[in-house]
Amino acid sequence: MRTTRTVPARPVLITALAVTAAGSLFLTPHTAGATPQPPVTRDDPALDQRAAQAPASAARRALAATTDPVADDSRGYPREQVLTPDPENPADKSVKLGLTPYHAIAPKLNALQALGDRVSVEVAGRSAGGHRLYLVTVTAPESGRQARAQARMRELIENAPAAAAKSREVKAGYKTPVFINNNIHGNEWEGTDASLKLIEQLATAKDQKTRDLLSHSRLYFNITANPDGRVAGTRANANGFDMNRDFVTASQPEVRAMRQIQIDKQPAVMLDLHGYVNGTLIEPTTPPHGENYEYDLFLKNTYANALRMESAVNGLGYTPEKDGVQPAQIPFRDEEEGWDDWPPIFTPQYAAFHGTVAAHTVEIPLQVNNAAYTSLPESELRRRSAINVDVAGAALRATLDYVRSKRTSIVADQIEVFRRGAAGAAQVAVSEETVPGVPGIGPEDVYTTDFPRAYVIPAGRGAQRSATAAARLVDHLLANDVRVTRAIRAFRLDGRTYAKGSYVVDMRQAKRGMASVLLADGSDISDKVSVMYDISGWSLGRLWGATVEPVRRGSLYGVSARPVSAAAHVGYVAPRGNLRLRLDDAREIAALNSLLRKGISVRQAADGSVIVPGSARAQAAVAARTYDVAFDATTATGTTALHRTRVAAAVTPGELFALREMNFEVTPVSAAVLNAGFDWSAVDVLFVSAGLEYEDLGTAARTALDGFLDDHGLVGRGATGAALNSATGLLAAKPVEGNGDANGVVRMVNSGVLTGGSPDHGFVYAPVWFTDLGPEVRVEQSYAAGNPLVSGHWRPAEDGTGGPADAAGQASVVSGAQAVLFGTEPLFRDHPKGEFAQVGRALFSMAQASGADEESG
Numbered sequence: 112m113r114t115t116r117t118v119p120a121r122p123v124l125i126t127a128l129a130v131t132a133a134g135s136l137f138l139t140p141h142t143a144g145a146t147p148q149p150p151v152t153r154d155d156p157a158l159d160q161r162a163a164q165a166p167a168s169a170a171r172r173a174l175a176a177t178t179d180p181v182a183d184d185s186r187g188y189p190r191e192q193v194l195t196p197d198p199e200n201p202a203d204k205s206v207k208l209g210l211t212p213y214h215a216i217a218p219k220l221n222a223l224q225a226l227g228d229r230v231s232v233e234v235a236g237r238s239a240g241g242h243r244l245y246l247v248t249v250t251a252p253e254s255g256r257q258a259r260a261q262a263r264m265r266e267l268i269e270n271a272p273a274a275a276a277k278s279r280e281v282k283a284g285y286k287t288p289v290f291i292n293n294n295i296h297g298n299e300w301e302g303t304d305a306s307l308k309l310i311e312q313l314a315t316a317k318d319q320k321t322r323d324l325l326s327h328s329r330l331y332f333n334i335t336a337n338p339d340g341r342v343a344g345t346r347a348n349a350n351g352f353d354m355n356r357d358f359v360t361a362s363q364p365e366v367r368a369m370r371q372i373q374i375d376k377q378p379a380v381m382l383d384l385h386g387y388v389n390g391t392l393i394e395p396t397t398p399p400h401g402e403n404y405e406y407d408l409f410l411k412n413t414y415a416n417a418l419r420m421e422s423a424v425n426g427l428g429y430t431p432e433k434d435g436v437q438p439a440q441i442p443f444r445d446e447e448e449g450w451d452d453w454p455p456i457f458t459p460q461y462a463a464f465h466g467t468v469a470a471h472t473v474e475i476p477l478q479v480n481n482a483a484y485t486s487l488p489e490s491e492l493r494r495r496s497a498i499n500v501d502v503a504g505a506a507l508r509a510t511l512d513y514v515r516s517k518r519t520s521i522v523a524d525q526i527e528v529f530r531r532g533a534a535g536a537a538q539v540a541v542s543e544e545t546v547p548g549v550p551g552i553g554p555e556d557v558y559t560t561d562f563p564r565a566y567v568i569p570a571g572r573g574a575q576r577s578a579t580a581a582a583r584l585v586d587h588l589l590a591n592d593v594r595v596t597r598a599i600r601a602f603r604l605d606g607r608t609y610a611k612g613s614y615v616v617d618m619r620q621a622k623r624g625m626a627s628v629l630l631a632d633g634s635d636i637s638d639k640v641s642v643m644y645d646i647s648g649w650s651l652g653r654l655w656g657a658t659v660e661p662v663r664r665g666s667l668y669g670v671s672a673r674p675v676s677a678a679a680h681v682g683y684v685a686p687r688g689n690l691r692l693r694l695d696d697a698r699e700i701a702a703l704n705s706l707l708r709k710g711i712s713v714r715q716a717a718d719g720s721v722i723v724p725g726s727a728r729a730q731a732a733v734a735a736r737t738y739d740v741a742f743d744a745t746t747a748t749g750t751t752a753l754h755r756t757r758v759a760a761a762v763t764p765g766e767l768f769a770l771r772e773m774n775f776e777v778t779p780v781s782a783a784v785l786n787a788g789f790d791w792s793a794v795d796v797l798f799v800s801a802g803l804e805y806e807d808l809g810t811a812a813r814t815a816l817d818g819f820l821d822d823h824g825l826v827g828r829g830a831t832g833a834a835l836n837s838a839t840g841l842l843a844a845k846p847v848e849g850n851g852d853a854n855g856v857v858r859m860v861n862s863g864v865l866t867g868g869s870p871d872h873g874f875v876y877a878p879v880w881f882t883d884l885g886p887e888v889r890v891e892q893s894y895a896a897g898n899p900l901v902s903g904h905w906r907p908a909e910d911g912t913g914g915p916a917d918a919a920g921q922a923s924v925v926s927g928a929q930a931v932l933f934g935t936e937p938l939f940r941d942h943p944k945g946e947f948a949q950v951g952r953a954l955f956s957m958a959q960a961s962g963a964d965e966e967s968g
Contacts, residue, residue, distance in 0.1 A: 173364050186255060194232065272527070289510070412468045416510055477496075566652070692721050702737070758778070760779055760799075859871055888927050928960060
């Protein structure tokens with residue numbers, strides 16, 4: 112249960128929306144007192160325990176999609192285009208609510224462009240389900256020359272912030288960029304409709320305030336960030352991903368489009384419109400606060416704008432008694448903990464690393480999704496949706512009023528974010544002195560970090576665990592607008608010699624916070640708060656499989672390096688002899704699967720790698736180019752023959768996507784699928800982590816499953832996988848469940864073939880370990896001794912059990928002849944890519960348990 116933050120009582124400004132005869136969109140103030148709010152609650156379980164059923168086509172789109180710059184900076188505004196309408200879809204879930212169905216958006220945008228010269232529409236990408244993503248820009252008209260001047264000033268702000276701070280041109284002429292993100296959760300619809308209404312009003316308003324706003328701002332609207340979910344009435348996209356958890360890894364095309372918008376447009380202010388919390392929840396958040404932010408600048412602006420939005424929402428006049436609408440709430444002021452901005456997985460928190468100094472999640476009040484959608488009368492749903500659109504509109508207009516009145520200071524604060532990064536300046540700890548106007552700041556709000564001088568991603572065998580993983584990580588840093596250089600000769604830093612070709616991330620750069628939040632270990636915050644909203648640890652420097660080394664001190668002056676726009680390719684095929692492919696990375700697993708699908712004879716080696724015959728050199732060359740992997744020369748011929756591996760998977764959406772990323776042939780299953788009758792002859796191995804409980808199976812389904820497992824293998828993950836193993840008696844191992852809320856980056860000890868060569872760090876959420884092991888059970892991996900948690904939040908349960916001390920030294924991955932069990936989260940939301948290969952190896956191993964011919968040679 113969350114408690115209320117104690118802050119001094121103070122008057123709250125309430126505003127009522129007033130559209131004048133002249134068409135003004137701004138706000139008239141009224142005063143009222145603050146009202147205590149009910150505690151906020153998590154709107155969805157952190158762990159999805161349903162078996163995923165996403166179509167393979169959605170994964171193919173996500174894996175193949177590329178992200179290009181949103182627009183050509185040389186073009187002026189408006190940038191109009193006629194959009195081809197989509198076929199009418201009466202099943203669109205928006206229709207029941209009286210809201211805009213997806214198929215009506217393109218015609219609506221065409222009509223808005225025709226209203227004048229302020230509205231432009233571009234297609235920013237396509238969703239996993241194939242829907243267009245629409246970016247609308249509203250601003251005063253610009254010639255090509257004026258647009259190029261805006262681009263030049265934007266680049267100056269990021270690339271030369273000290274000069275930008277002194278620039279008269281920037282101060283007088285730079286248009287403040289504002290980003291409005293709508294409908295990232297597909298069944299939280301109303302932000303889209305509020306934005307469409309606002310765009311229409313902005314397109315035609317004649318008042319001076321609107322003209323002033325559009326002359327000095329560019330307003331960018333992502334009309335629906337999740338069209339797949341909008342149509343289907345689901346939180347997730349077509350791949351089953353909650354995209355407001357995907358910004359660290361950007362596995363989904365919709366998230367990559369949003370990322371590119373934030374890089375290209377560099378918003379100083381942004382809103383992310385959600386539902387449903389009553390009263391309307393308006394960030395800033397409770398502690399813990401992300402330690403890589405320039406949080407003093409962020410809190411200053413985010414809190415000030417939150418007060419304006421609160422006033423506007425309350426000023427609409429809705430009441431609990433008449434409308435069921437509670438007064439708005441601001442978590443930073445009104446709650447102690449539980450709604451934090453610690454991880455950069457949420458849209459506003461991610462935006463802060465691109466220079467956004469006022470960024471908010473806004474949760475509109477009245478629920479119309481999930482159980483409410485199916486149980487309430489249509490008239491009540493439409494009443495609620497209309498109020499929600501009104502509330503979202505009030506928040507939008509208040510934000511635009513803030514931008515119009517605070518333009519100069521907002522841009523100055525964005526410049527200061529970038530200046531600190533480029534100069535290597537210290538962060539400023541928040542206090543009532545450093546952030547005046549924000550009451551209630553205490554030591555519980557102070558989170559800062561010690562940035563290293565640089566990060567090095569070493570090159571060379573012995574120094575770099577995986578060249579493939581290193582190249583992927585470099586490309587990901589670049590995609591997030593982090594500057595990376597590559598050494599053209601060997602160099603020394605902080606007493607260590609690094610080879611030519613090593614990558615260097617200089618932490619004196621504008622977006623040092625982004626570099627740090629992706630690469631740093633993070634912090635153990637278990638003793639800081641009792642509860643977290645979502646994940647608490649995520650280090651790609653530890654989890655993506657590449658060797659990454661922080662350099663704490665020293666000068667980069669003697670490092671000869673050149674900026675890169677892409678990682679150097681590492682794909683290679685030895686010119687003669689048989690070929691060895693390591694299986695240390697997801698891309699290597701994918702390359703192997705591509706060869707097996709083509710019928711190439713591949714054999715396993717004793718060290719866990721695989722041997723490809725020299726006669727398949729041409730096919731190996733295609734795989735090397737496609738997956739950027741290396742096939743080295745070897746004289747070995749291998750032992751066990753590997754075969755095409757078909758997987759039946761009762762797994763989470765993230766795991767299903769990861770299996771497809773590794774190029775496995777996957778058939779999604781669940782208890783319901785098995786009860787309906789399933790053809791087990793079409794698969795070779797079963798992978799279970801969600802949605803398949805033995806007790807949920809009927810007699811026929813149990814018999815069929817038992818028959819399959821008599822001569823086939825099981826890979827199980829977490830409590831659900833371990834429970835199925837216990838029910839079927841495949842492996843003698845007792846699962847012990849840790850704290851179900853615990854999550855983060857942990858130290859591991861690898862001791863088996865399946866984990867050989869794996870990183871010495873892993874990821875856990877609701878960790879499990881195994882005791883009472885039978886004599887045939889092999890320990891493949893264990894939690895490290897002492898406190899295995901490196902970063903994240905892992906406390907014992909209320910009874911004192913289930914903490915990291917209980918897990919220390921215990922088996923985390925175990926295997927036997929017919930089963931492999933994981934107590935970690937090796938495929939979680941695309942985060943721990945360095946662990947993917949463990950699951951790939953396990954699936955190949957268990958597929959061999961199916962009785963496939965074993966050959967030696």
